[in-house]
Amino acid sequence: MIEGKPETTMSILLGHRGFSARHLENSMEAFRAALEAGMDGFELDVQPTQDGVCHVLHDDDLERTGKGAGILRKLKSADLPLLNNGETVPRLVEVLALPARLINVELKGEPGWKQALAAVEASGALGRVLFSSFEHSEVFQLWSACHEARCGLLWEEEEAADLDQETLADLPAQLMFHPPLSEVKARPGFWAPHKHRLALWGMKSPLEAAGLGFEPAILISDGI
Numbered sequence: 001m002i003e004g005k006p007e008t009t010m011s012i013l014l015g016h017r018g019f020s021a022r023h024l025e026n027s028m029e030a031f032r033a034a035l036e037a038g039m040d041g042f043e044l045d046v047q048p049t050q051d052g053v054c055h056v057l058h059d060d061d062l063e064r065t066g067k068g069a070g071i072l073r074k075l076k077s078a079d080l081p082l083l084n085n086g087e088t089v090p091r092l093v094e095v096l097a098l099p100a101r102l103i104n105v106e107l108k109g110e111p112g113w114k115q116a117l118a119a120v121e122a123s124g125a126l127g128r129v130l131f132s133s134f135e136h137s138e139v140f141q142l143w144s145a146c147h148e149a150r151c152g153l154l155w156e157e158e159e160a161a162d163l164d165q166e167t168l169a170d171l172p173a174q175l176m177f178h179p180p181l182s183e184v185k186a187r188p189g190f191w192a193p194h195k196h197r198l199a200l201w202g203m204k205s206p207l208e209a210a211g212l213g214f215e216p217a218i219l220i221s222d223g224i
Contacts, residue, residue, distance in 0.1 A: 011219045013206055014104055014199075015042040017058060021204060021223030024065060024085045026056045031090075031098055041100035041128075043201070043220045046092050047108045048115040053077035054092040058108065062089070073109070092116065096123040104199065104220065106154070107133035113142040117149065130199070130218075132178050143175070152176030152199055157183050168194065176217070181209055188212050 018030025019037055026044055034042045045058040049072060063069040066089070068081030080089045096103065096119070105120065107113055113131075120129050132152040133139050143151045152175055155163070160179035168177070177194055180202035184191045191198060192214045199218035200209060206219045 011206070011209070011215050011217060012040045012102055013038075013224070014102060014218060014220045015039045016201065016203075016220045016222045017044060018042045019223065024083060024087075026058055026065065026090070027083055027085055027087050028090050028094065029085055029087060031095055031100075035098065035100060037224055039224065041102040041104070043104035043106060044092075044095060045106045045108045046112065046116050046119075047072055048112050049077045049080070050074055051076045052115055054112070054115040054119045055080065056090040056092060056095060060109065092119040093123050096120065096125040096129075100128065102128055102130060102218075104130045104132060104152075104218070107131060107135060107138045107142075110135045110138050113138045113145075117142055117146060120149075121146075130176065132176070132199070139175070143172075147174075150174075150176070152178045152197075154178040154201075155183075156180070157202075161186070165190070184212065184216070188214070 015034030017025035019033035020030055023030035023033050031042050044056050046054050046056055048054050057072050060071055062081055066081045066083050105116055107116055120126055130150045131142055132154050134154045136153055139151045157180050160183040176199050177197050178199045181200045182202055184200055195214045196217050198216035200216050201220040204222045206221045209219055
């Protein structure tokens with residue numbers, strides 16, 4: 001869970017890939033805009049280039065958000081095309097320099113946890129980073145290598161719907177749970193006992209999480 005978060009406080013609000021409702025996702029512009037809008041921080045996606053530099057990008061290919069195409073993992077850092085807004089593809093270390101209260105670093109694909117952890121540790125940002133991934137093996141490898149790292153497990157809606165309390169009880173108590181908001185809305189009673197470990201995603205506004213009957217630890221939203 002997020003340390004020092006008392007039961008009476010509101011959820012920590014993170015911008016999904018920055019303030020992606022109004023700015024190009026996973027860009028420095030979007031991350032700065034999230035903070036300027038009053039968000040506590042942001043979520044982003046990372047993967048390493050061919051030469052091992054941890055960059056921020058959601059897709060495998062740069063075609064959708066960049067001015068050129070190419071698989072990020074097959075390109076060297078210096079050869080990455082510009083983003084559609086004219087910025088360079090952010091390096092994780094650049095983003096970590098921003099004054100966010102919390103940054104959710106999602107590990108995309110595998111392998112990649114070693115480069116992400118190295119960038120976070122080199123930046124002295126371990127205390128304000130939450131790692132997560134749909135690739136649970138990446139999370140467990142990172143957490144085994146650094147127990148001080150805060151980590152969470154991501155599930156798609158169908159996967160989360162199949163979870164039972166026994167399965168959650170078998171997971172290490174230090175790990176956060178990252179189900180989509182739609183699944184938590186479908187089973188609020190199931191998830192309520194774990195509210196301090198929940199980082200909910202899949203919403204355009206945090207208002208969509210109203211009516212759950214409890215305050216999740218973290219909300220990850222496209223906008224405010």
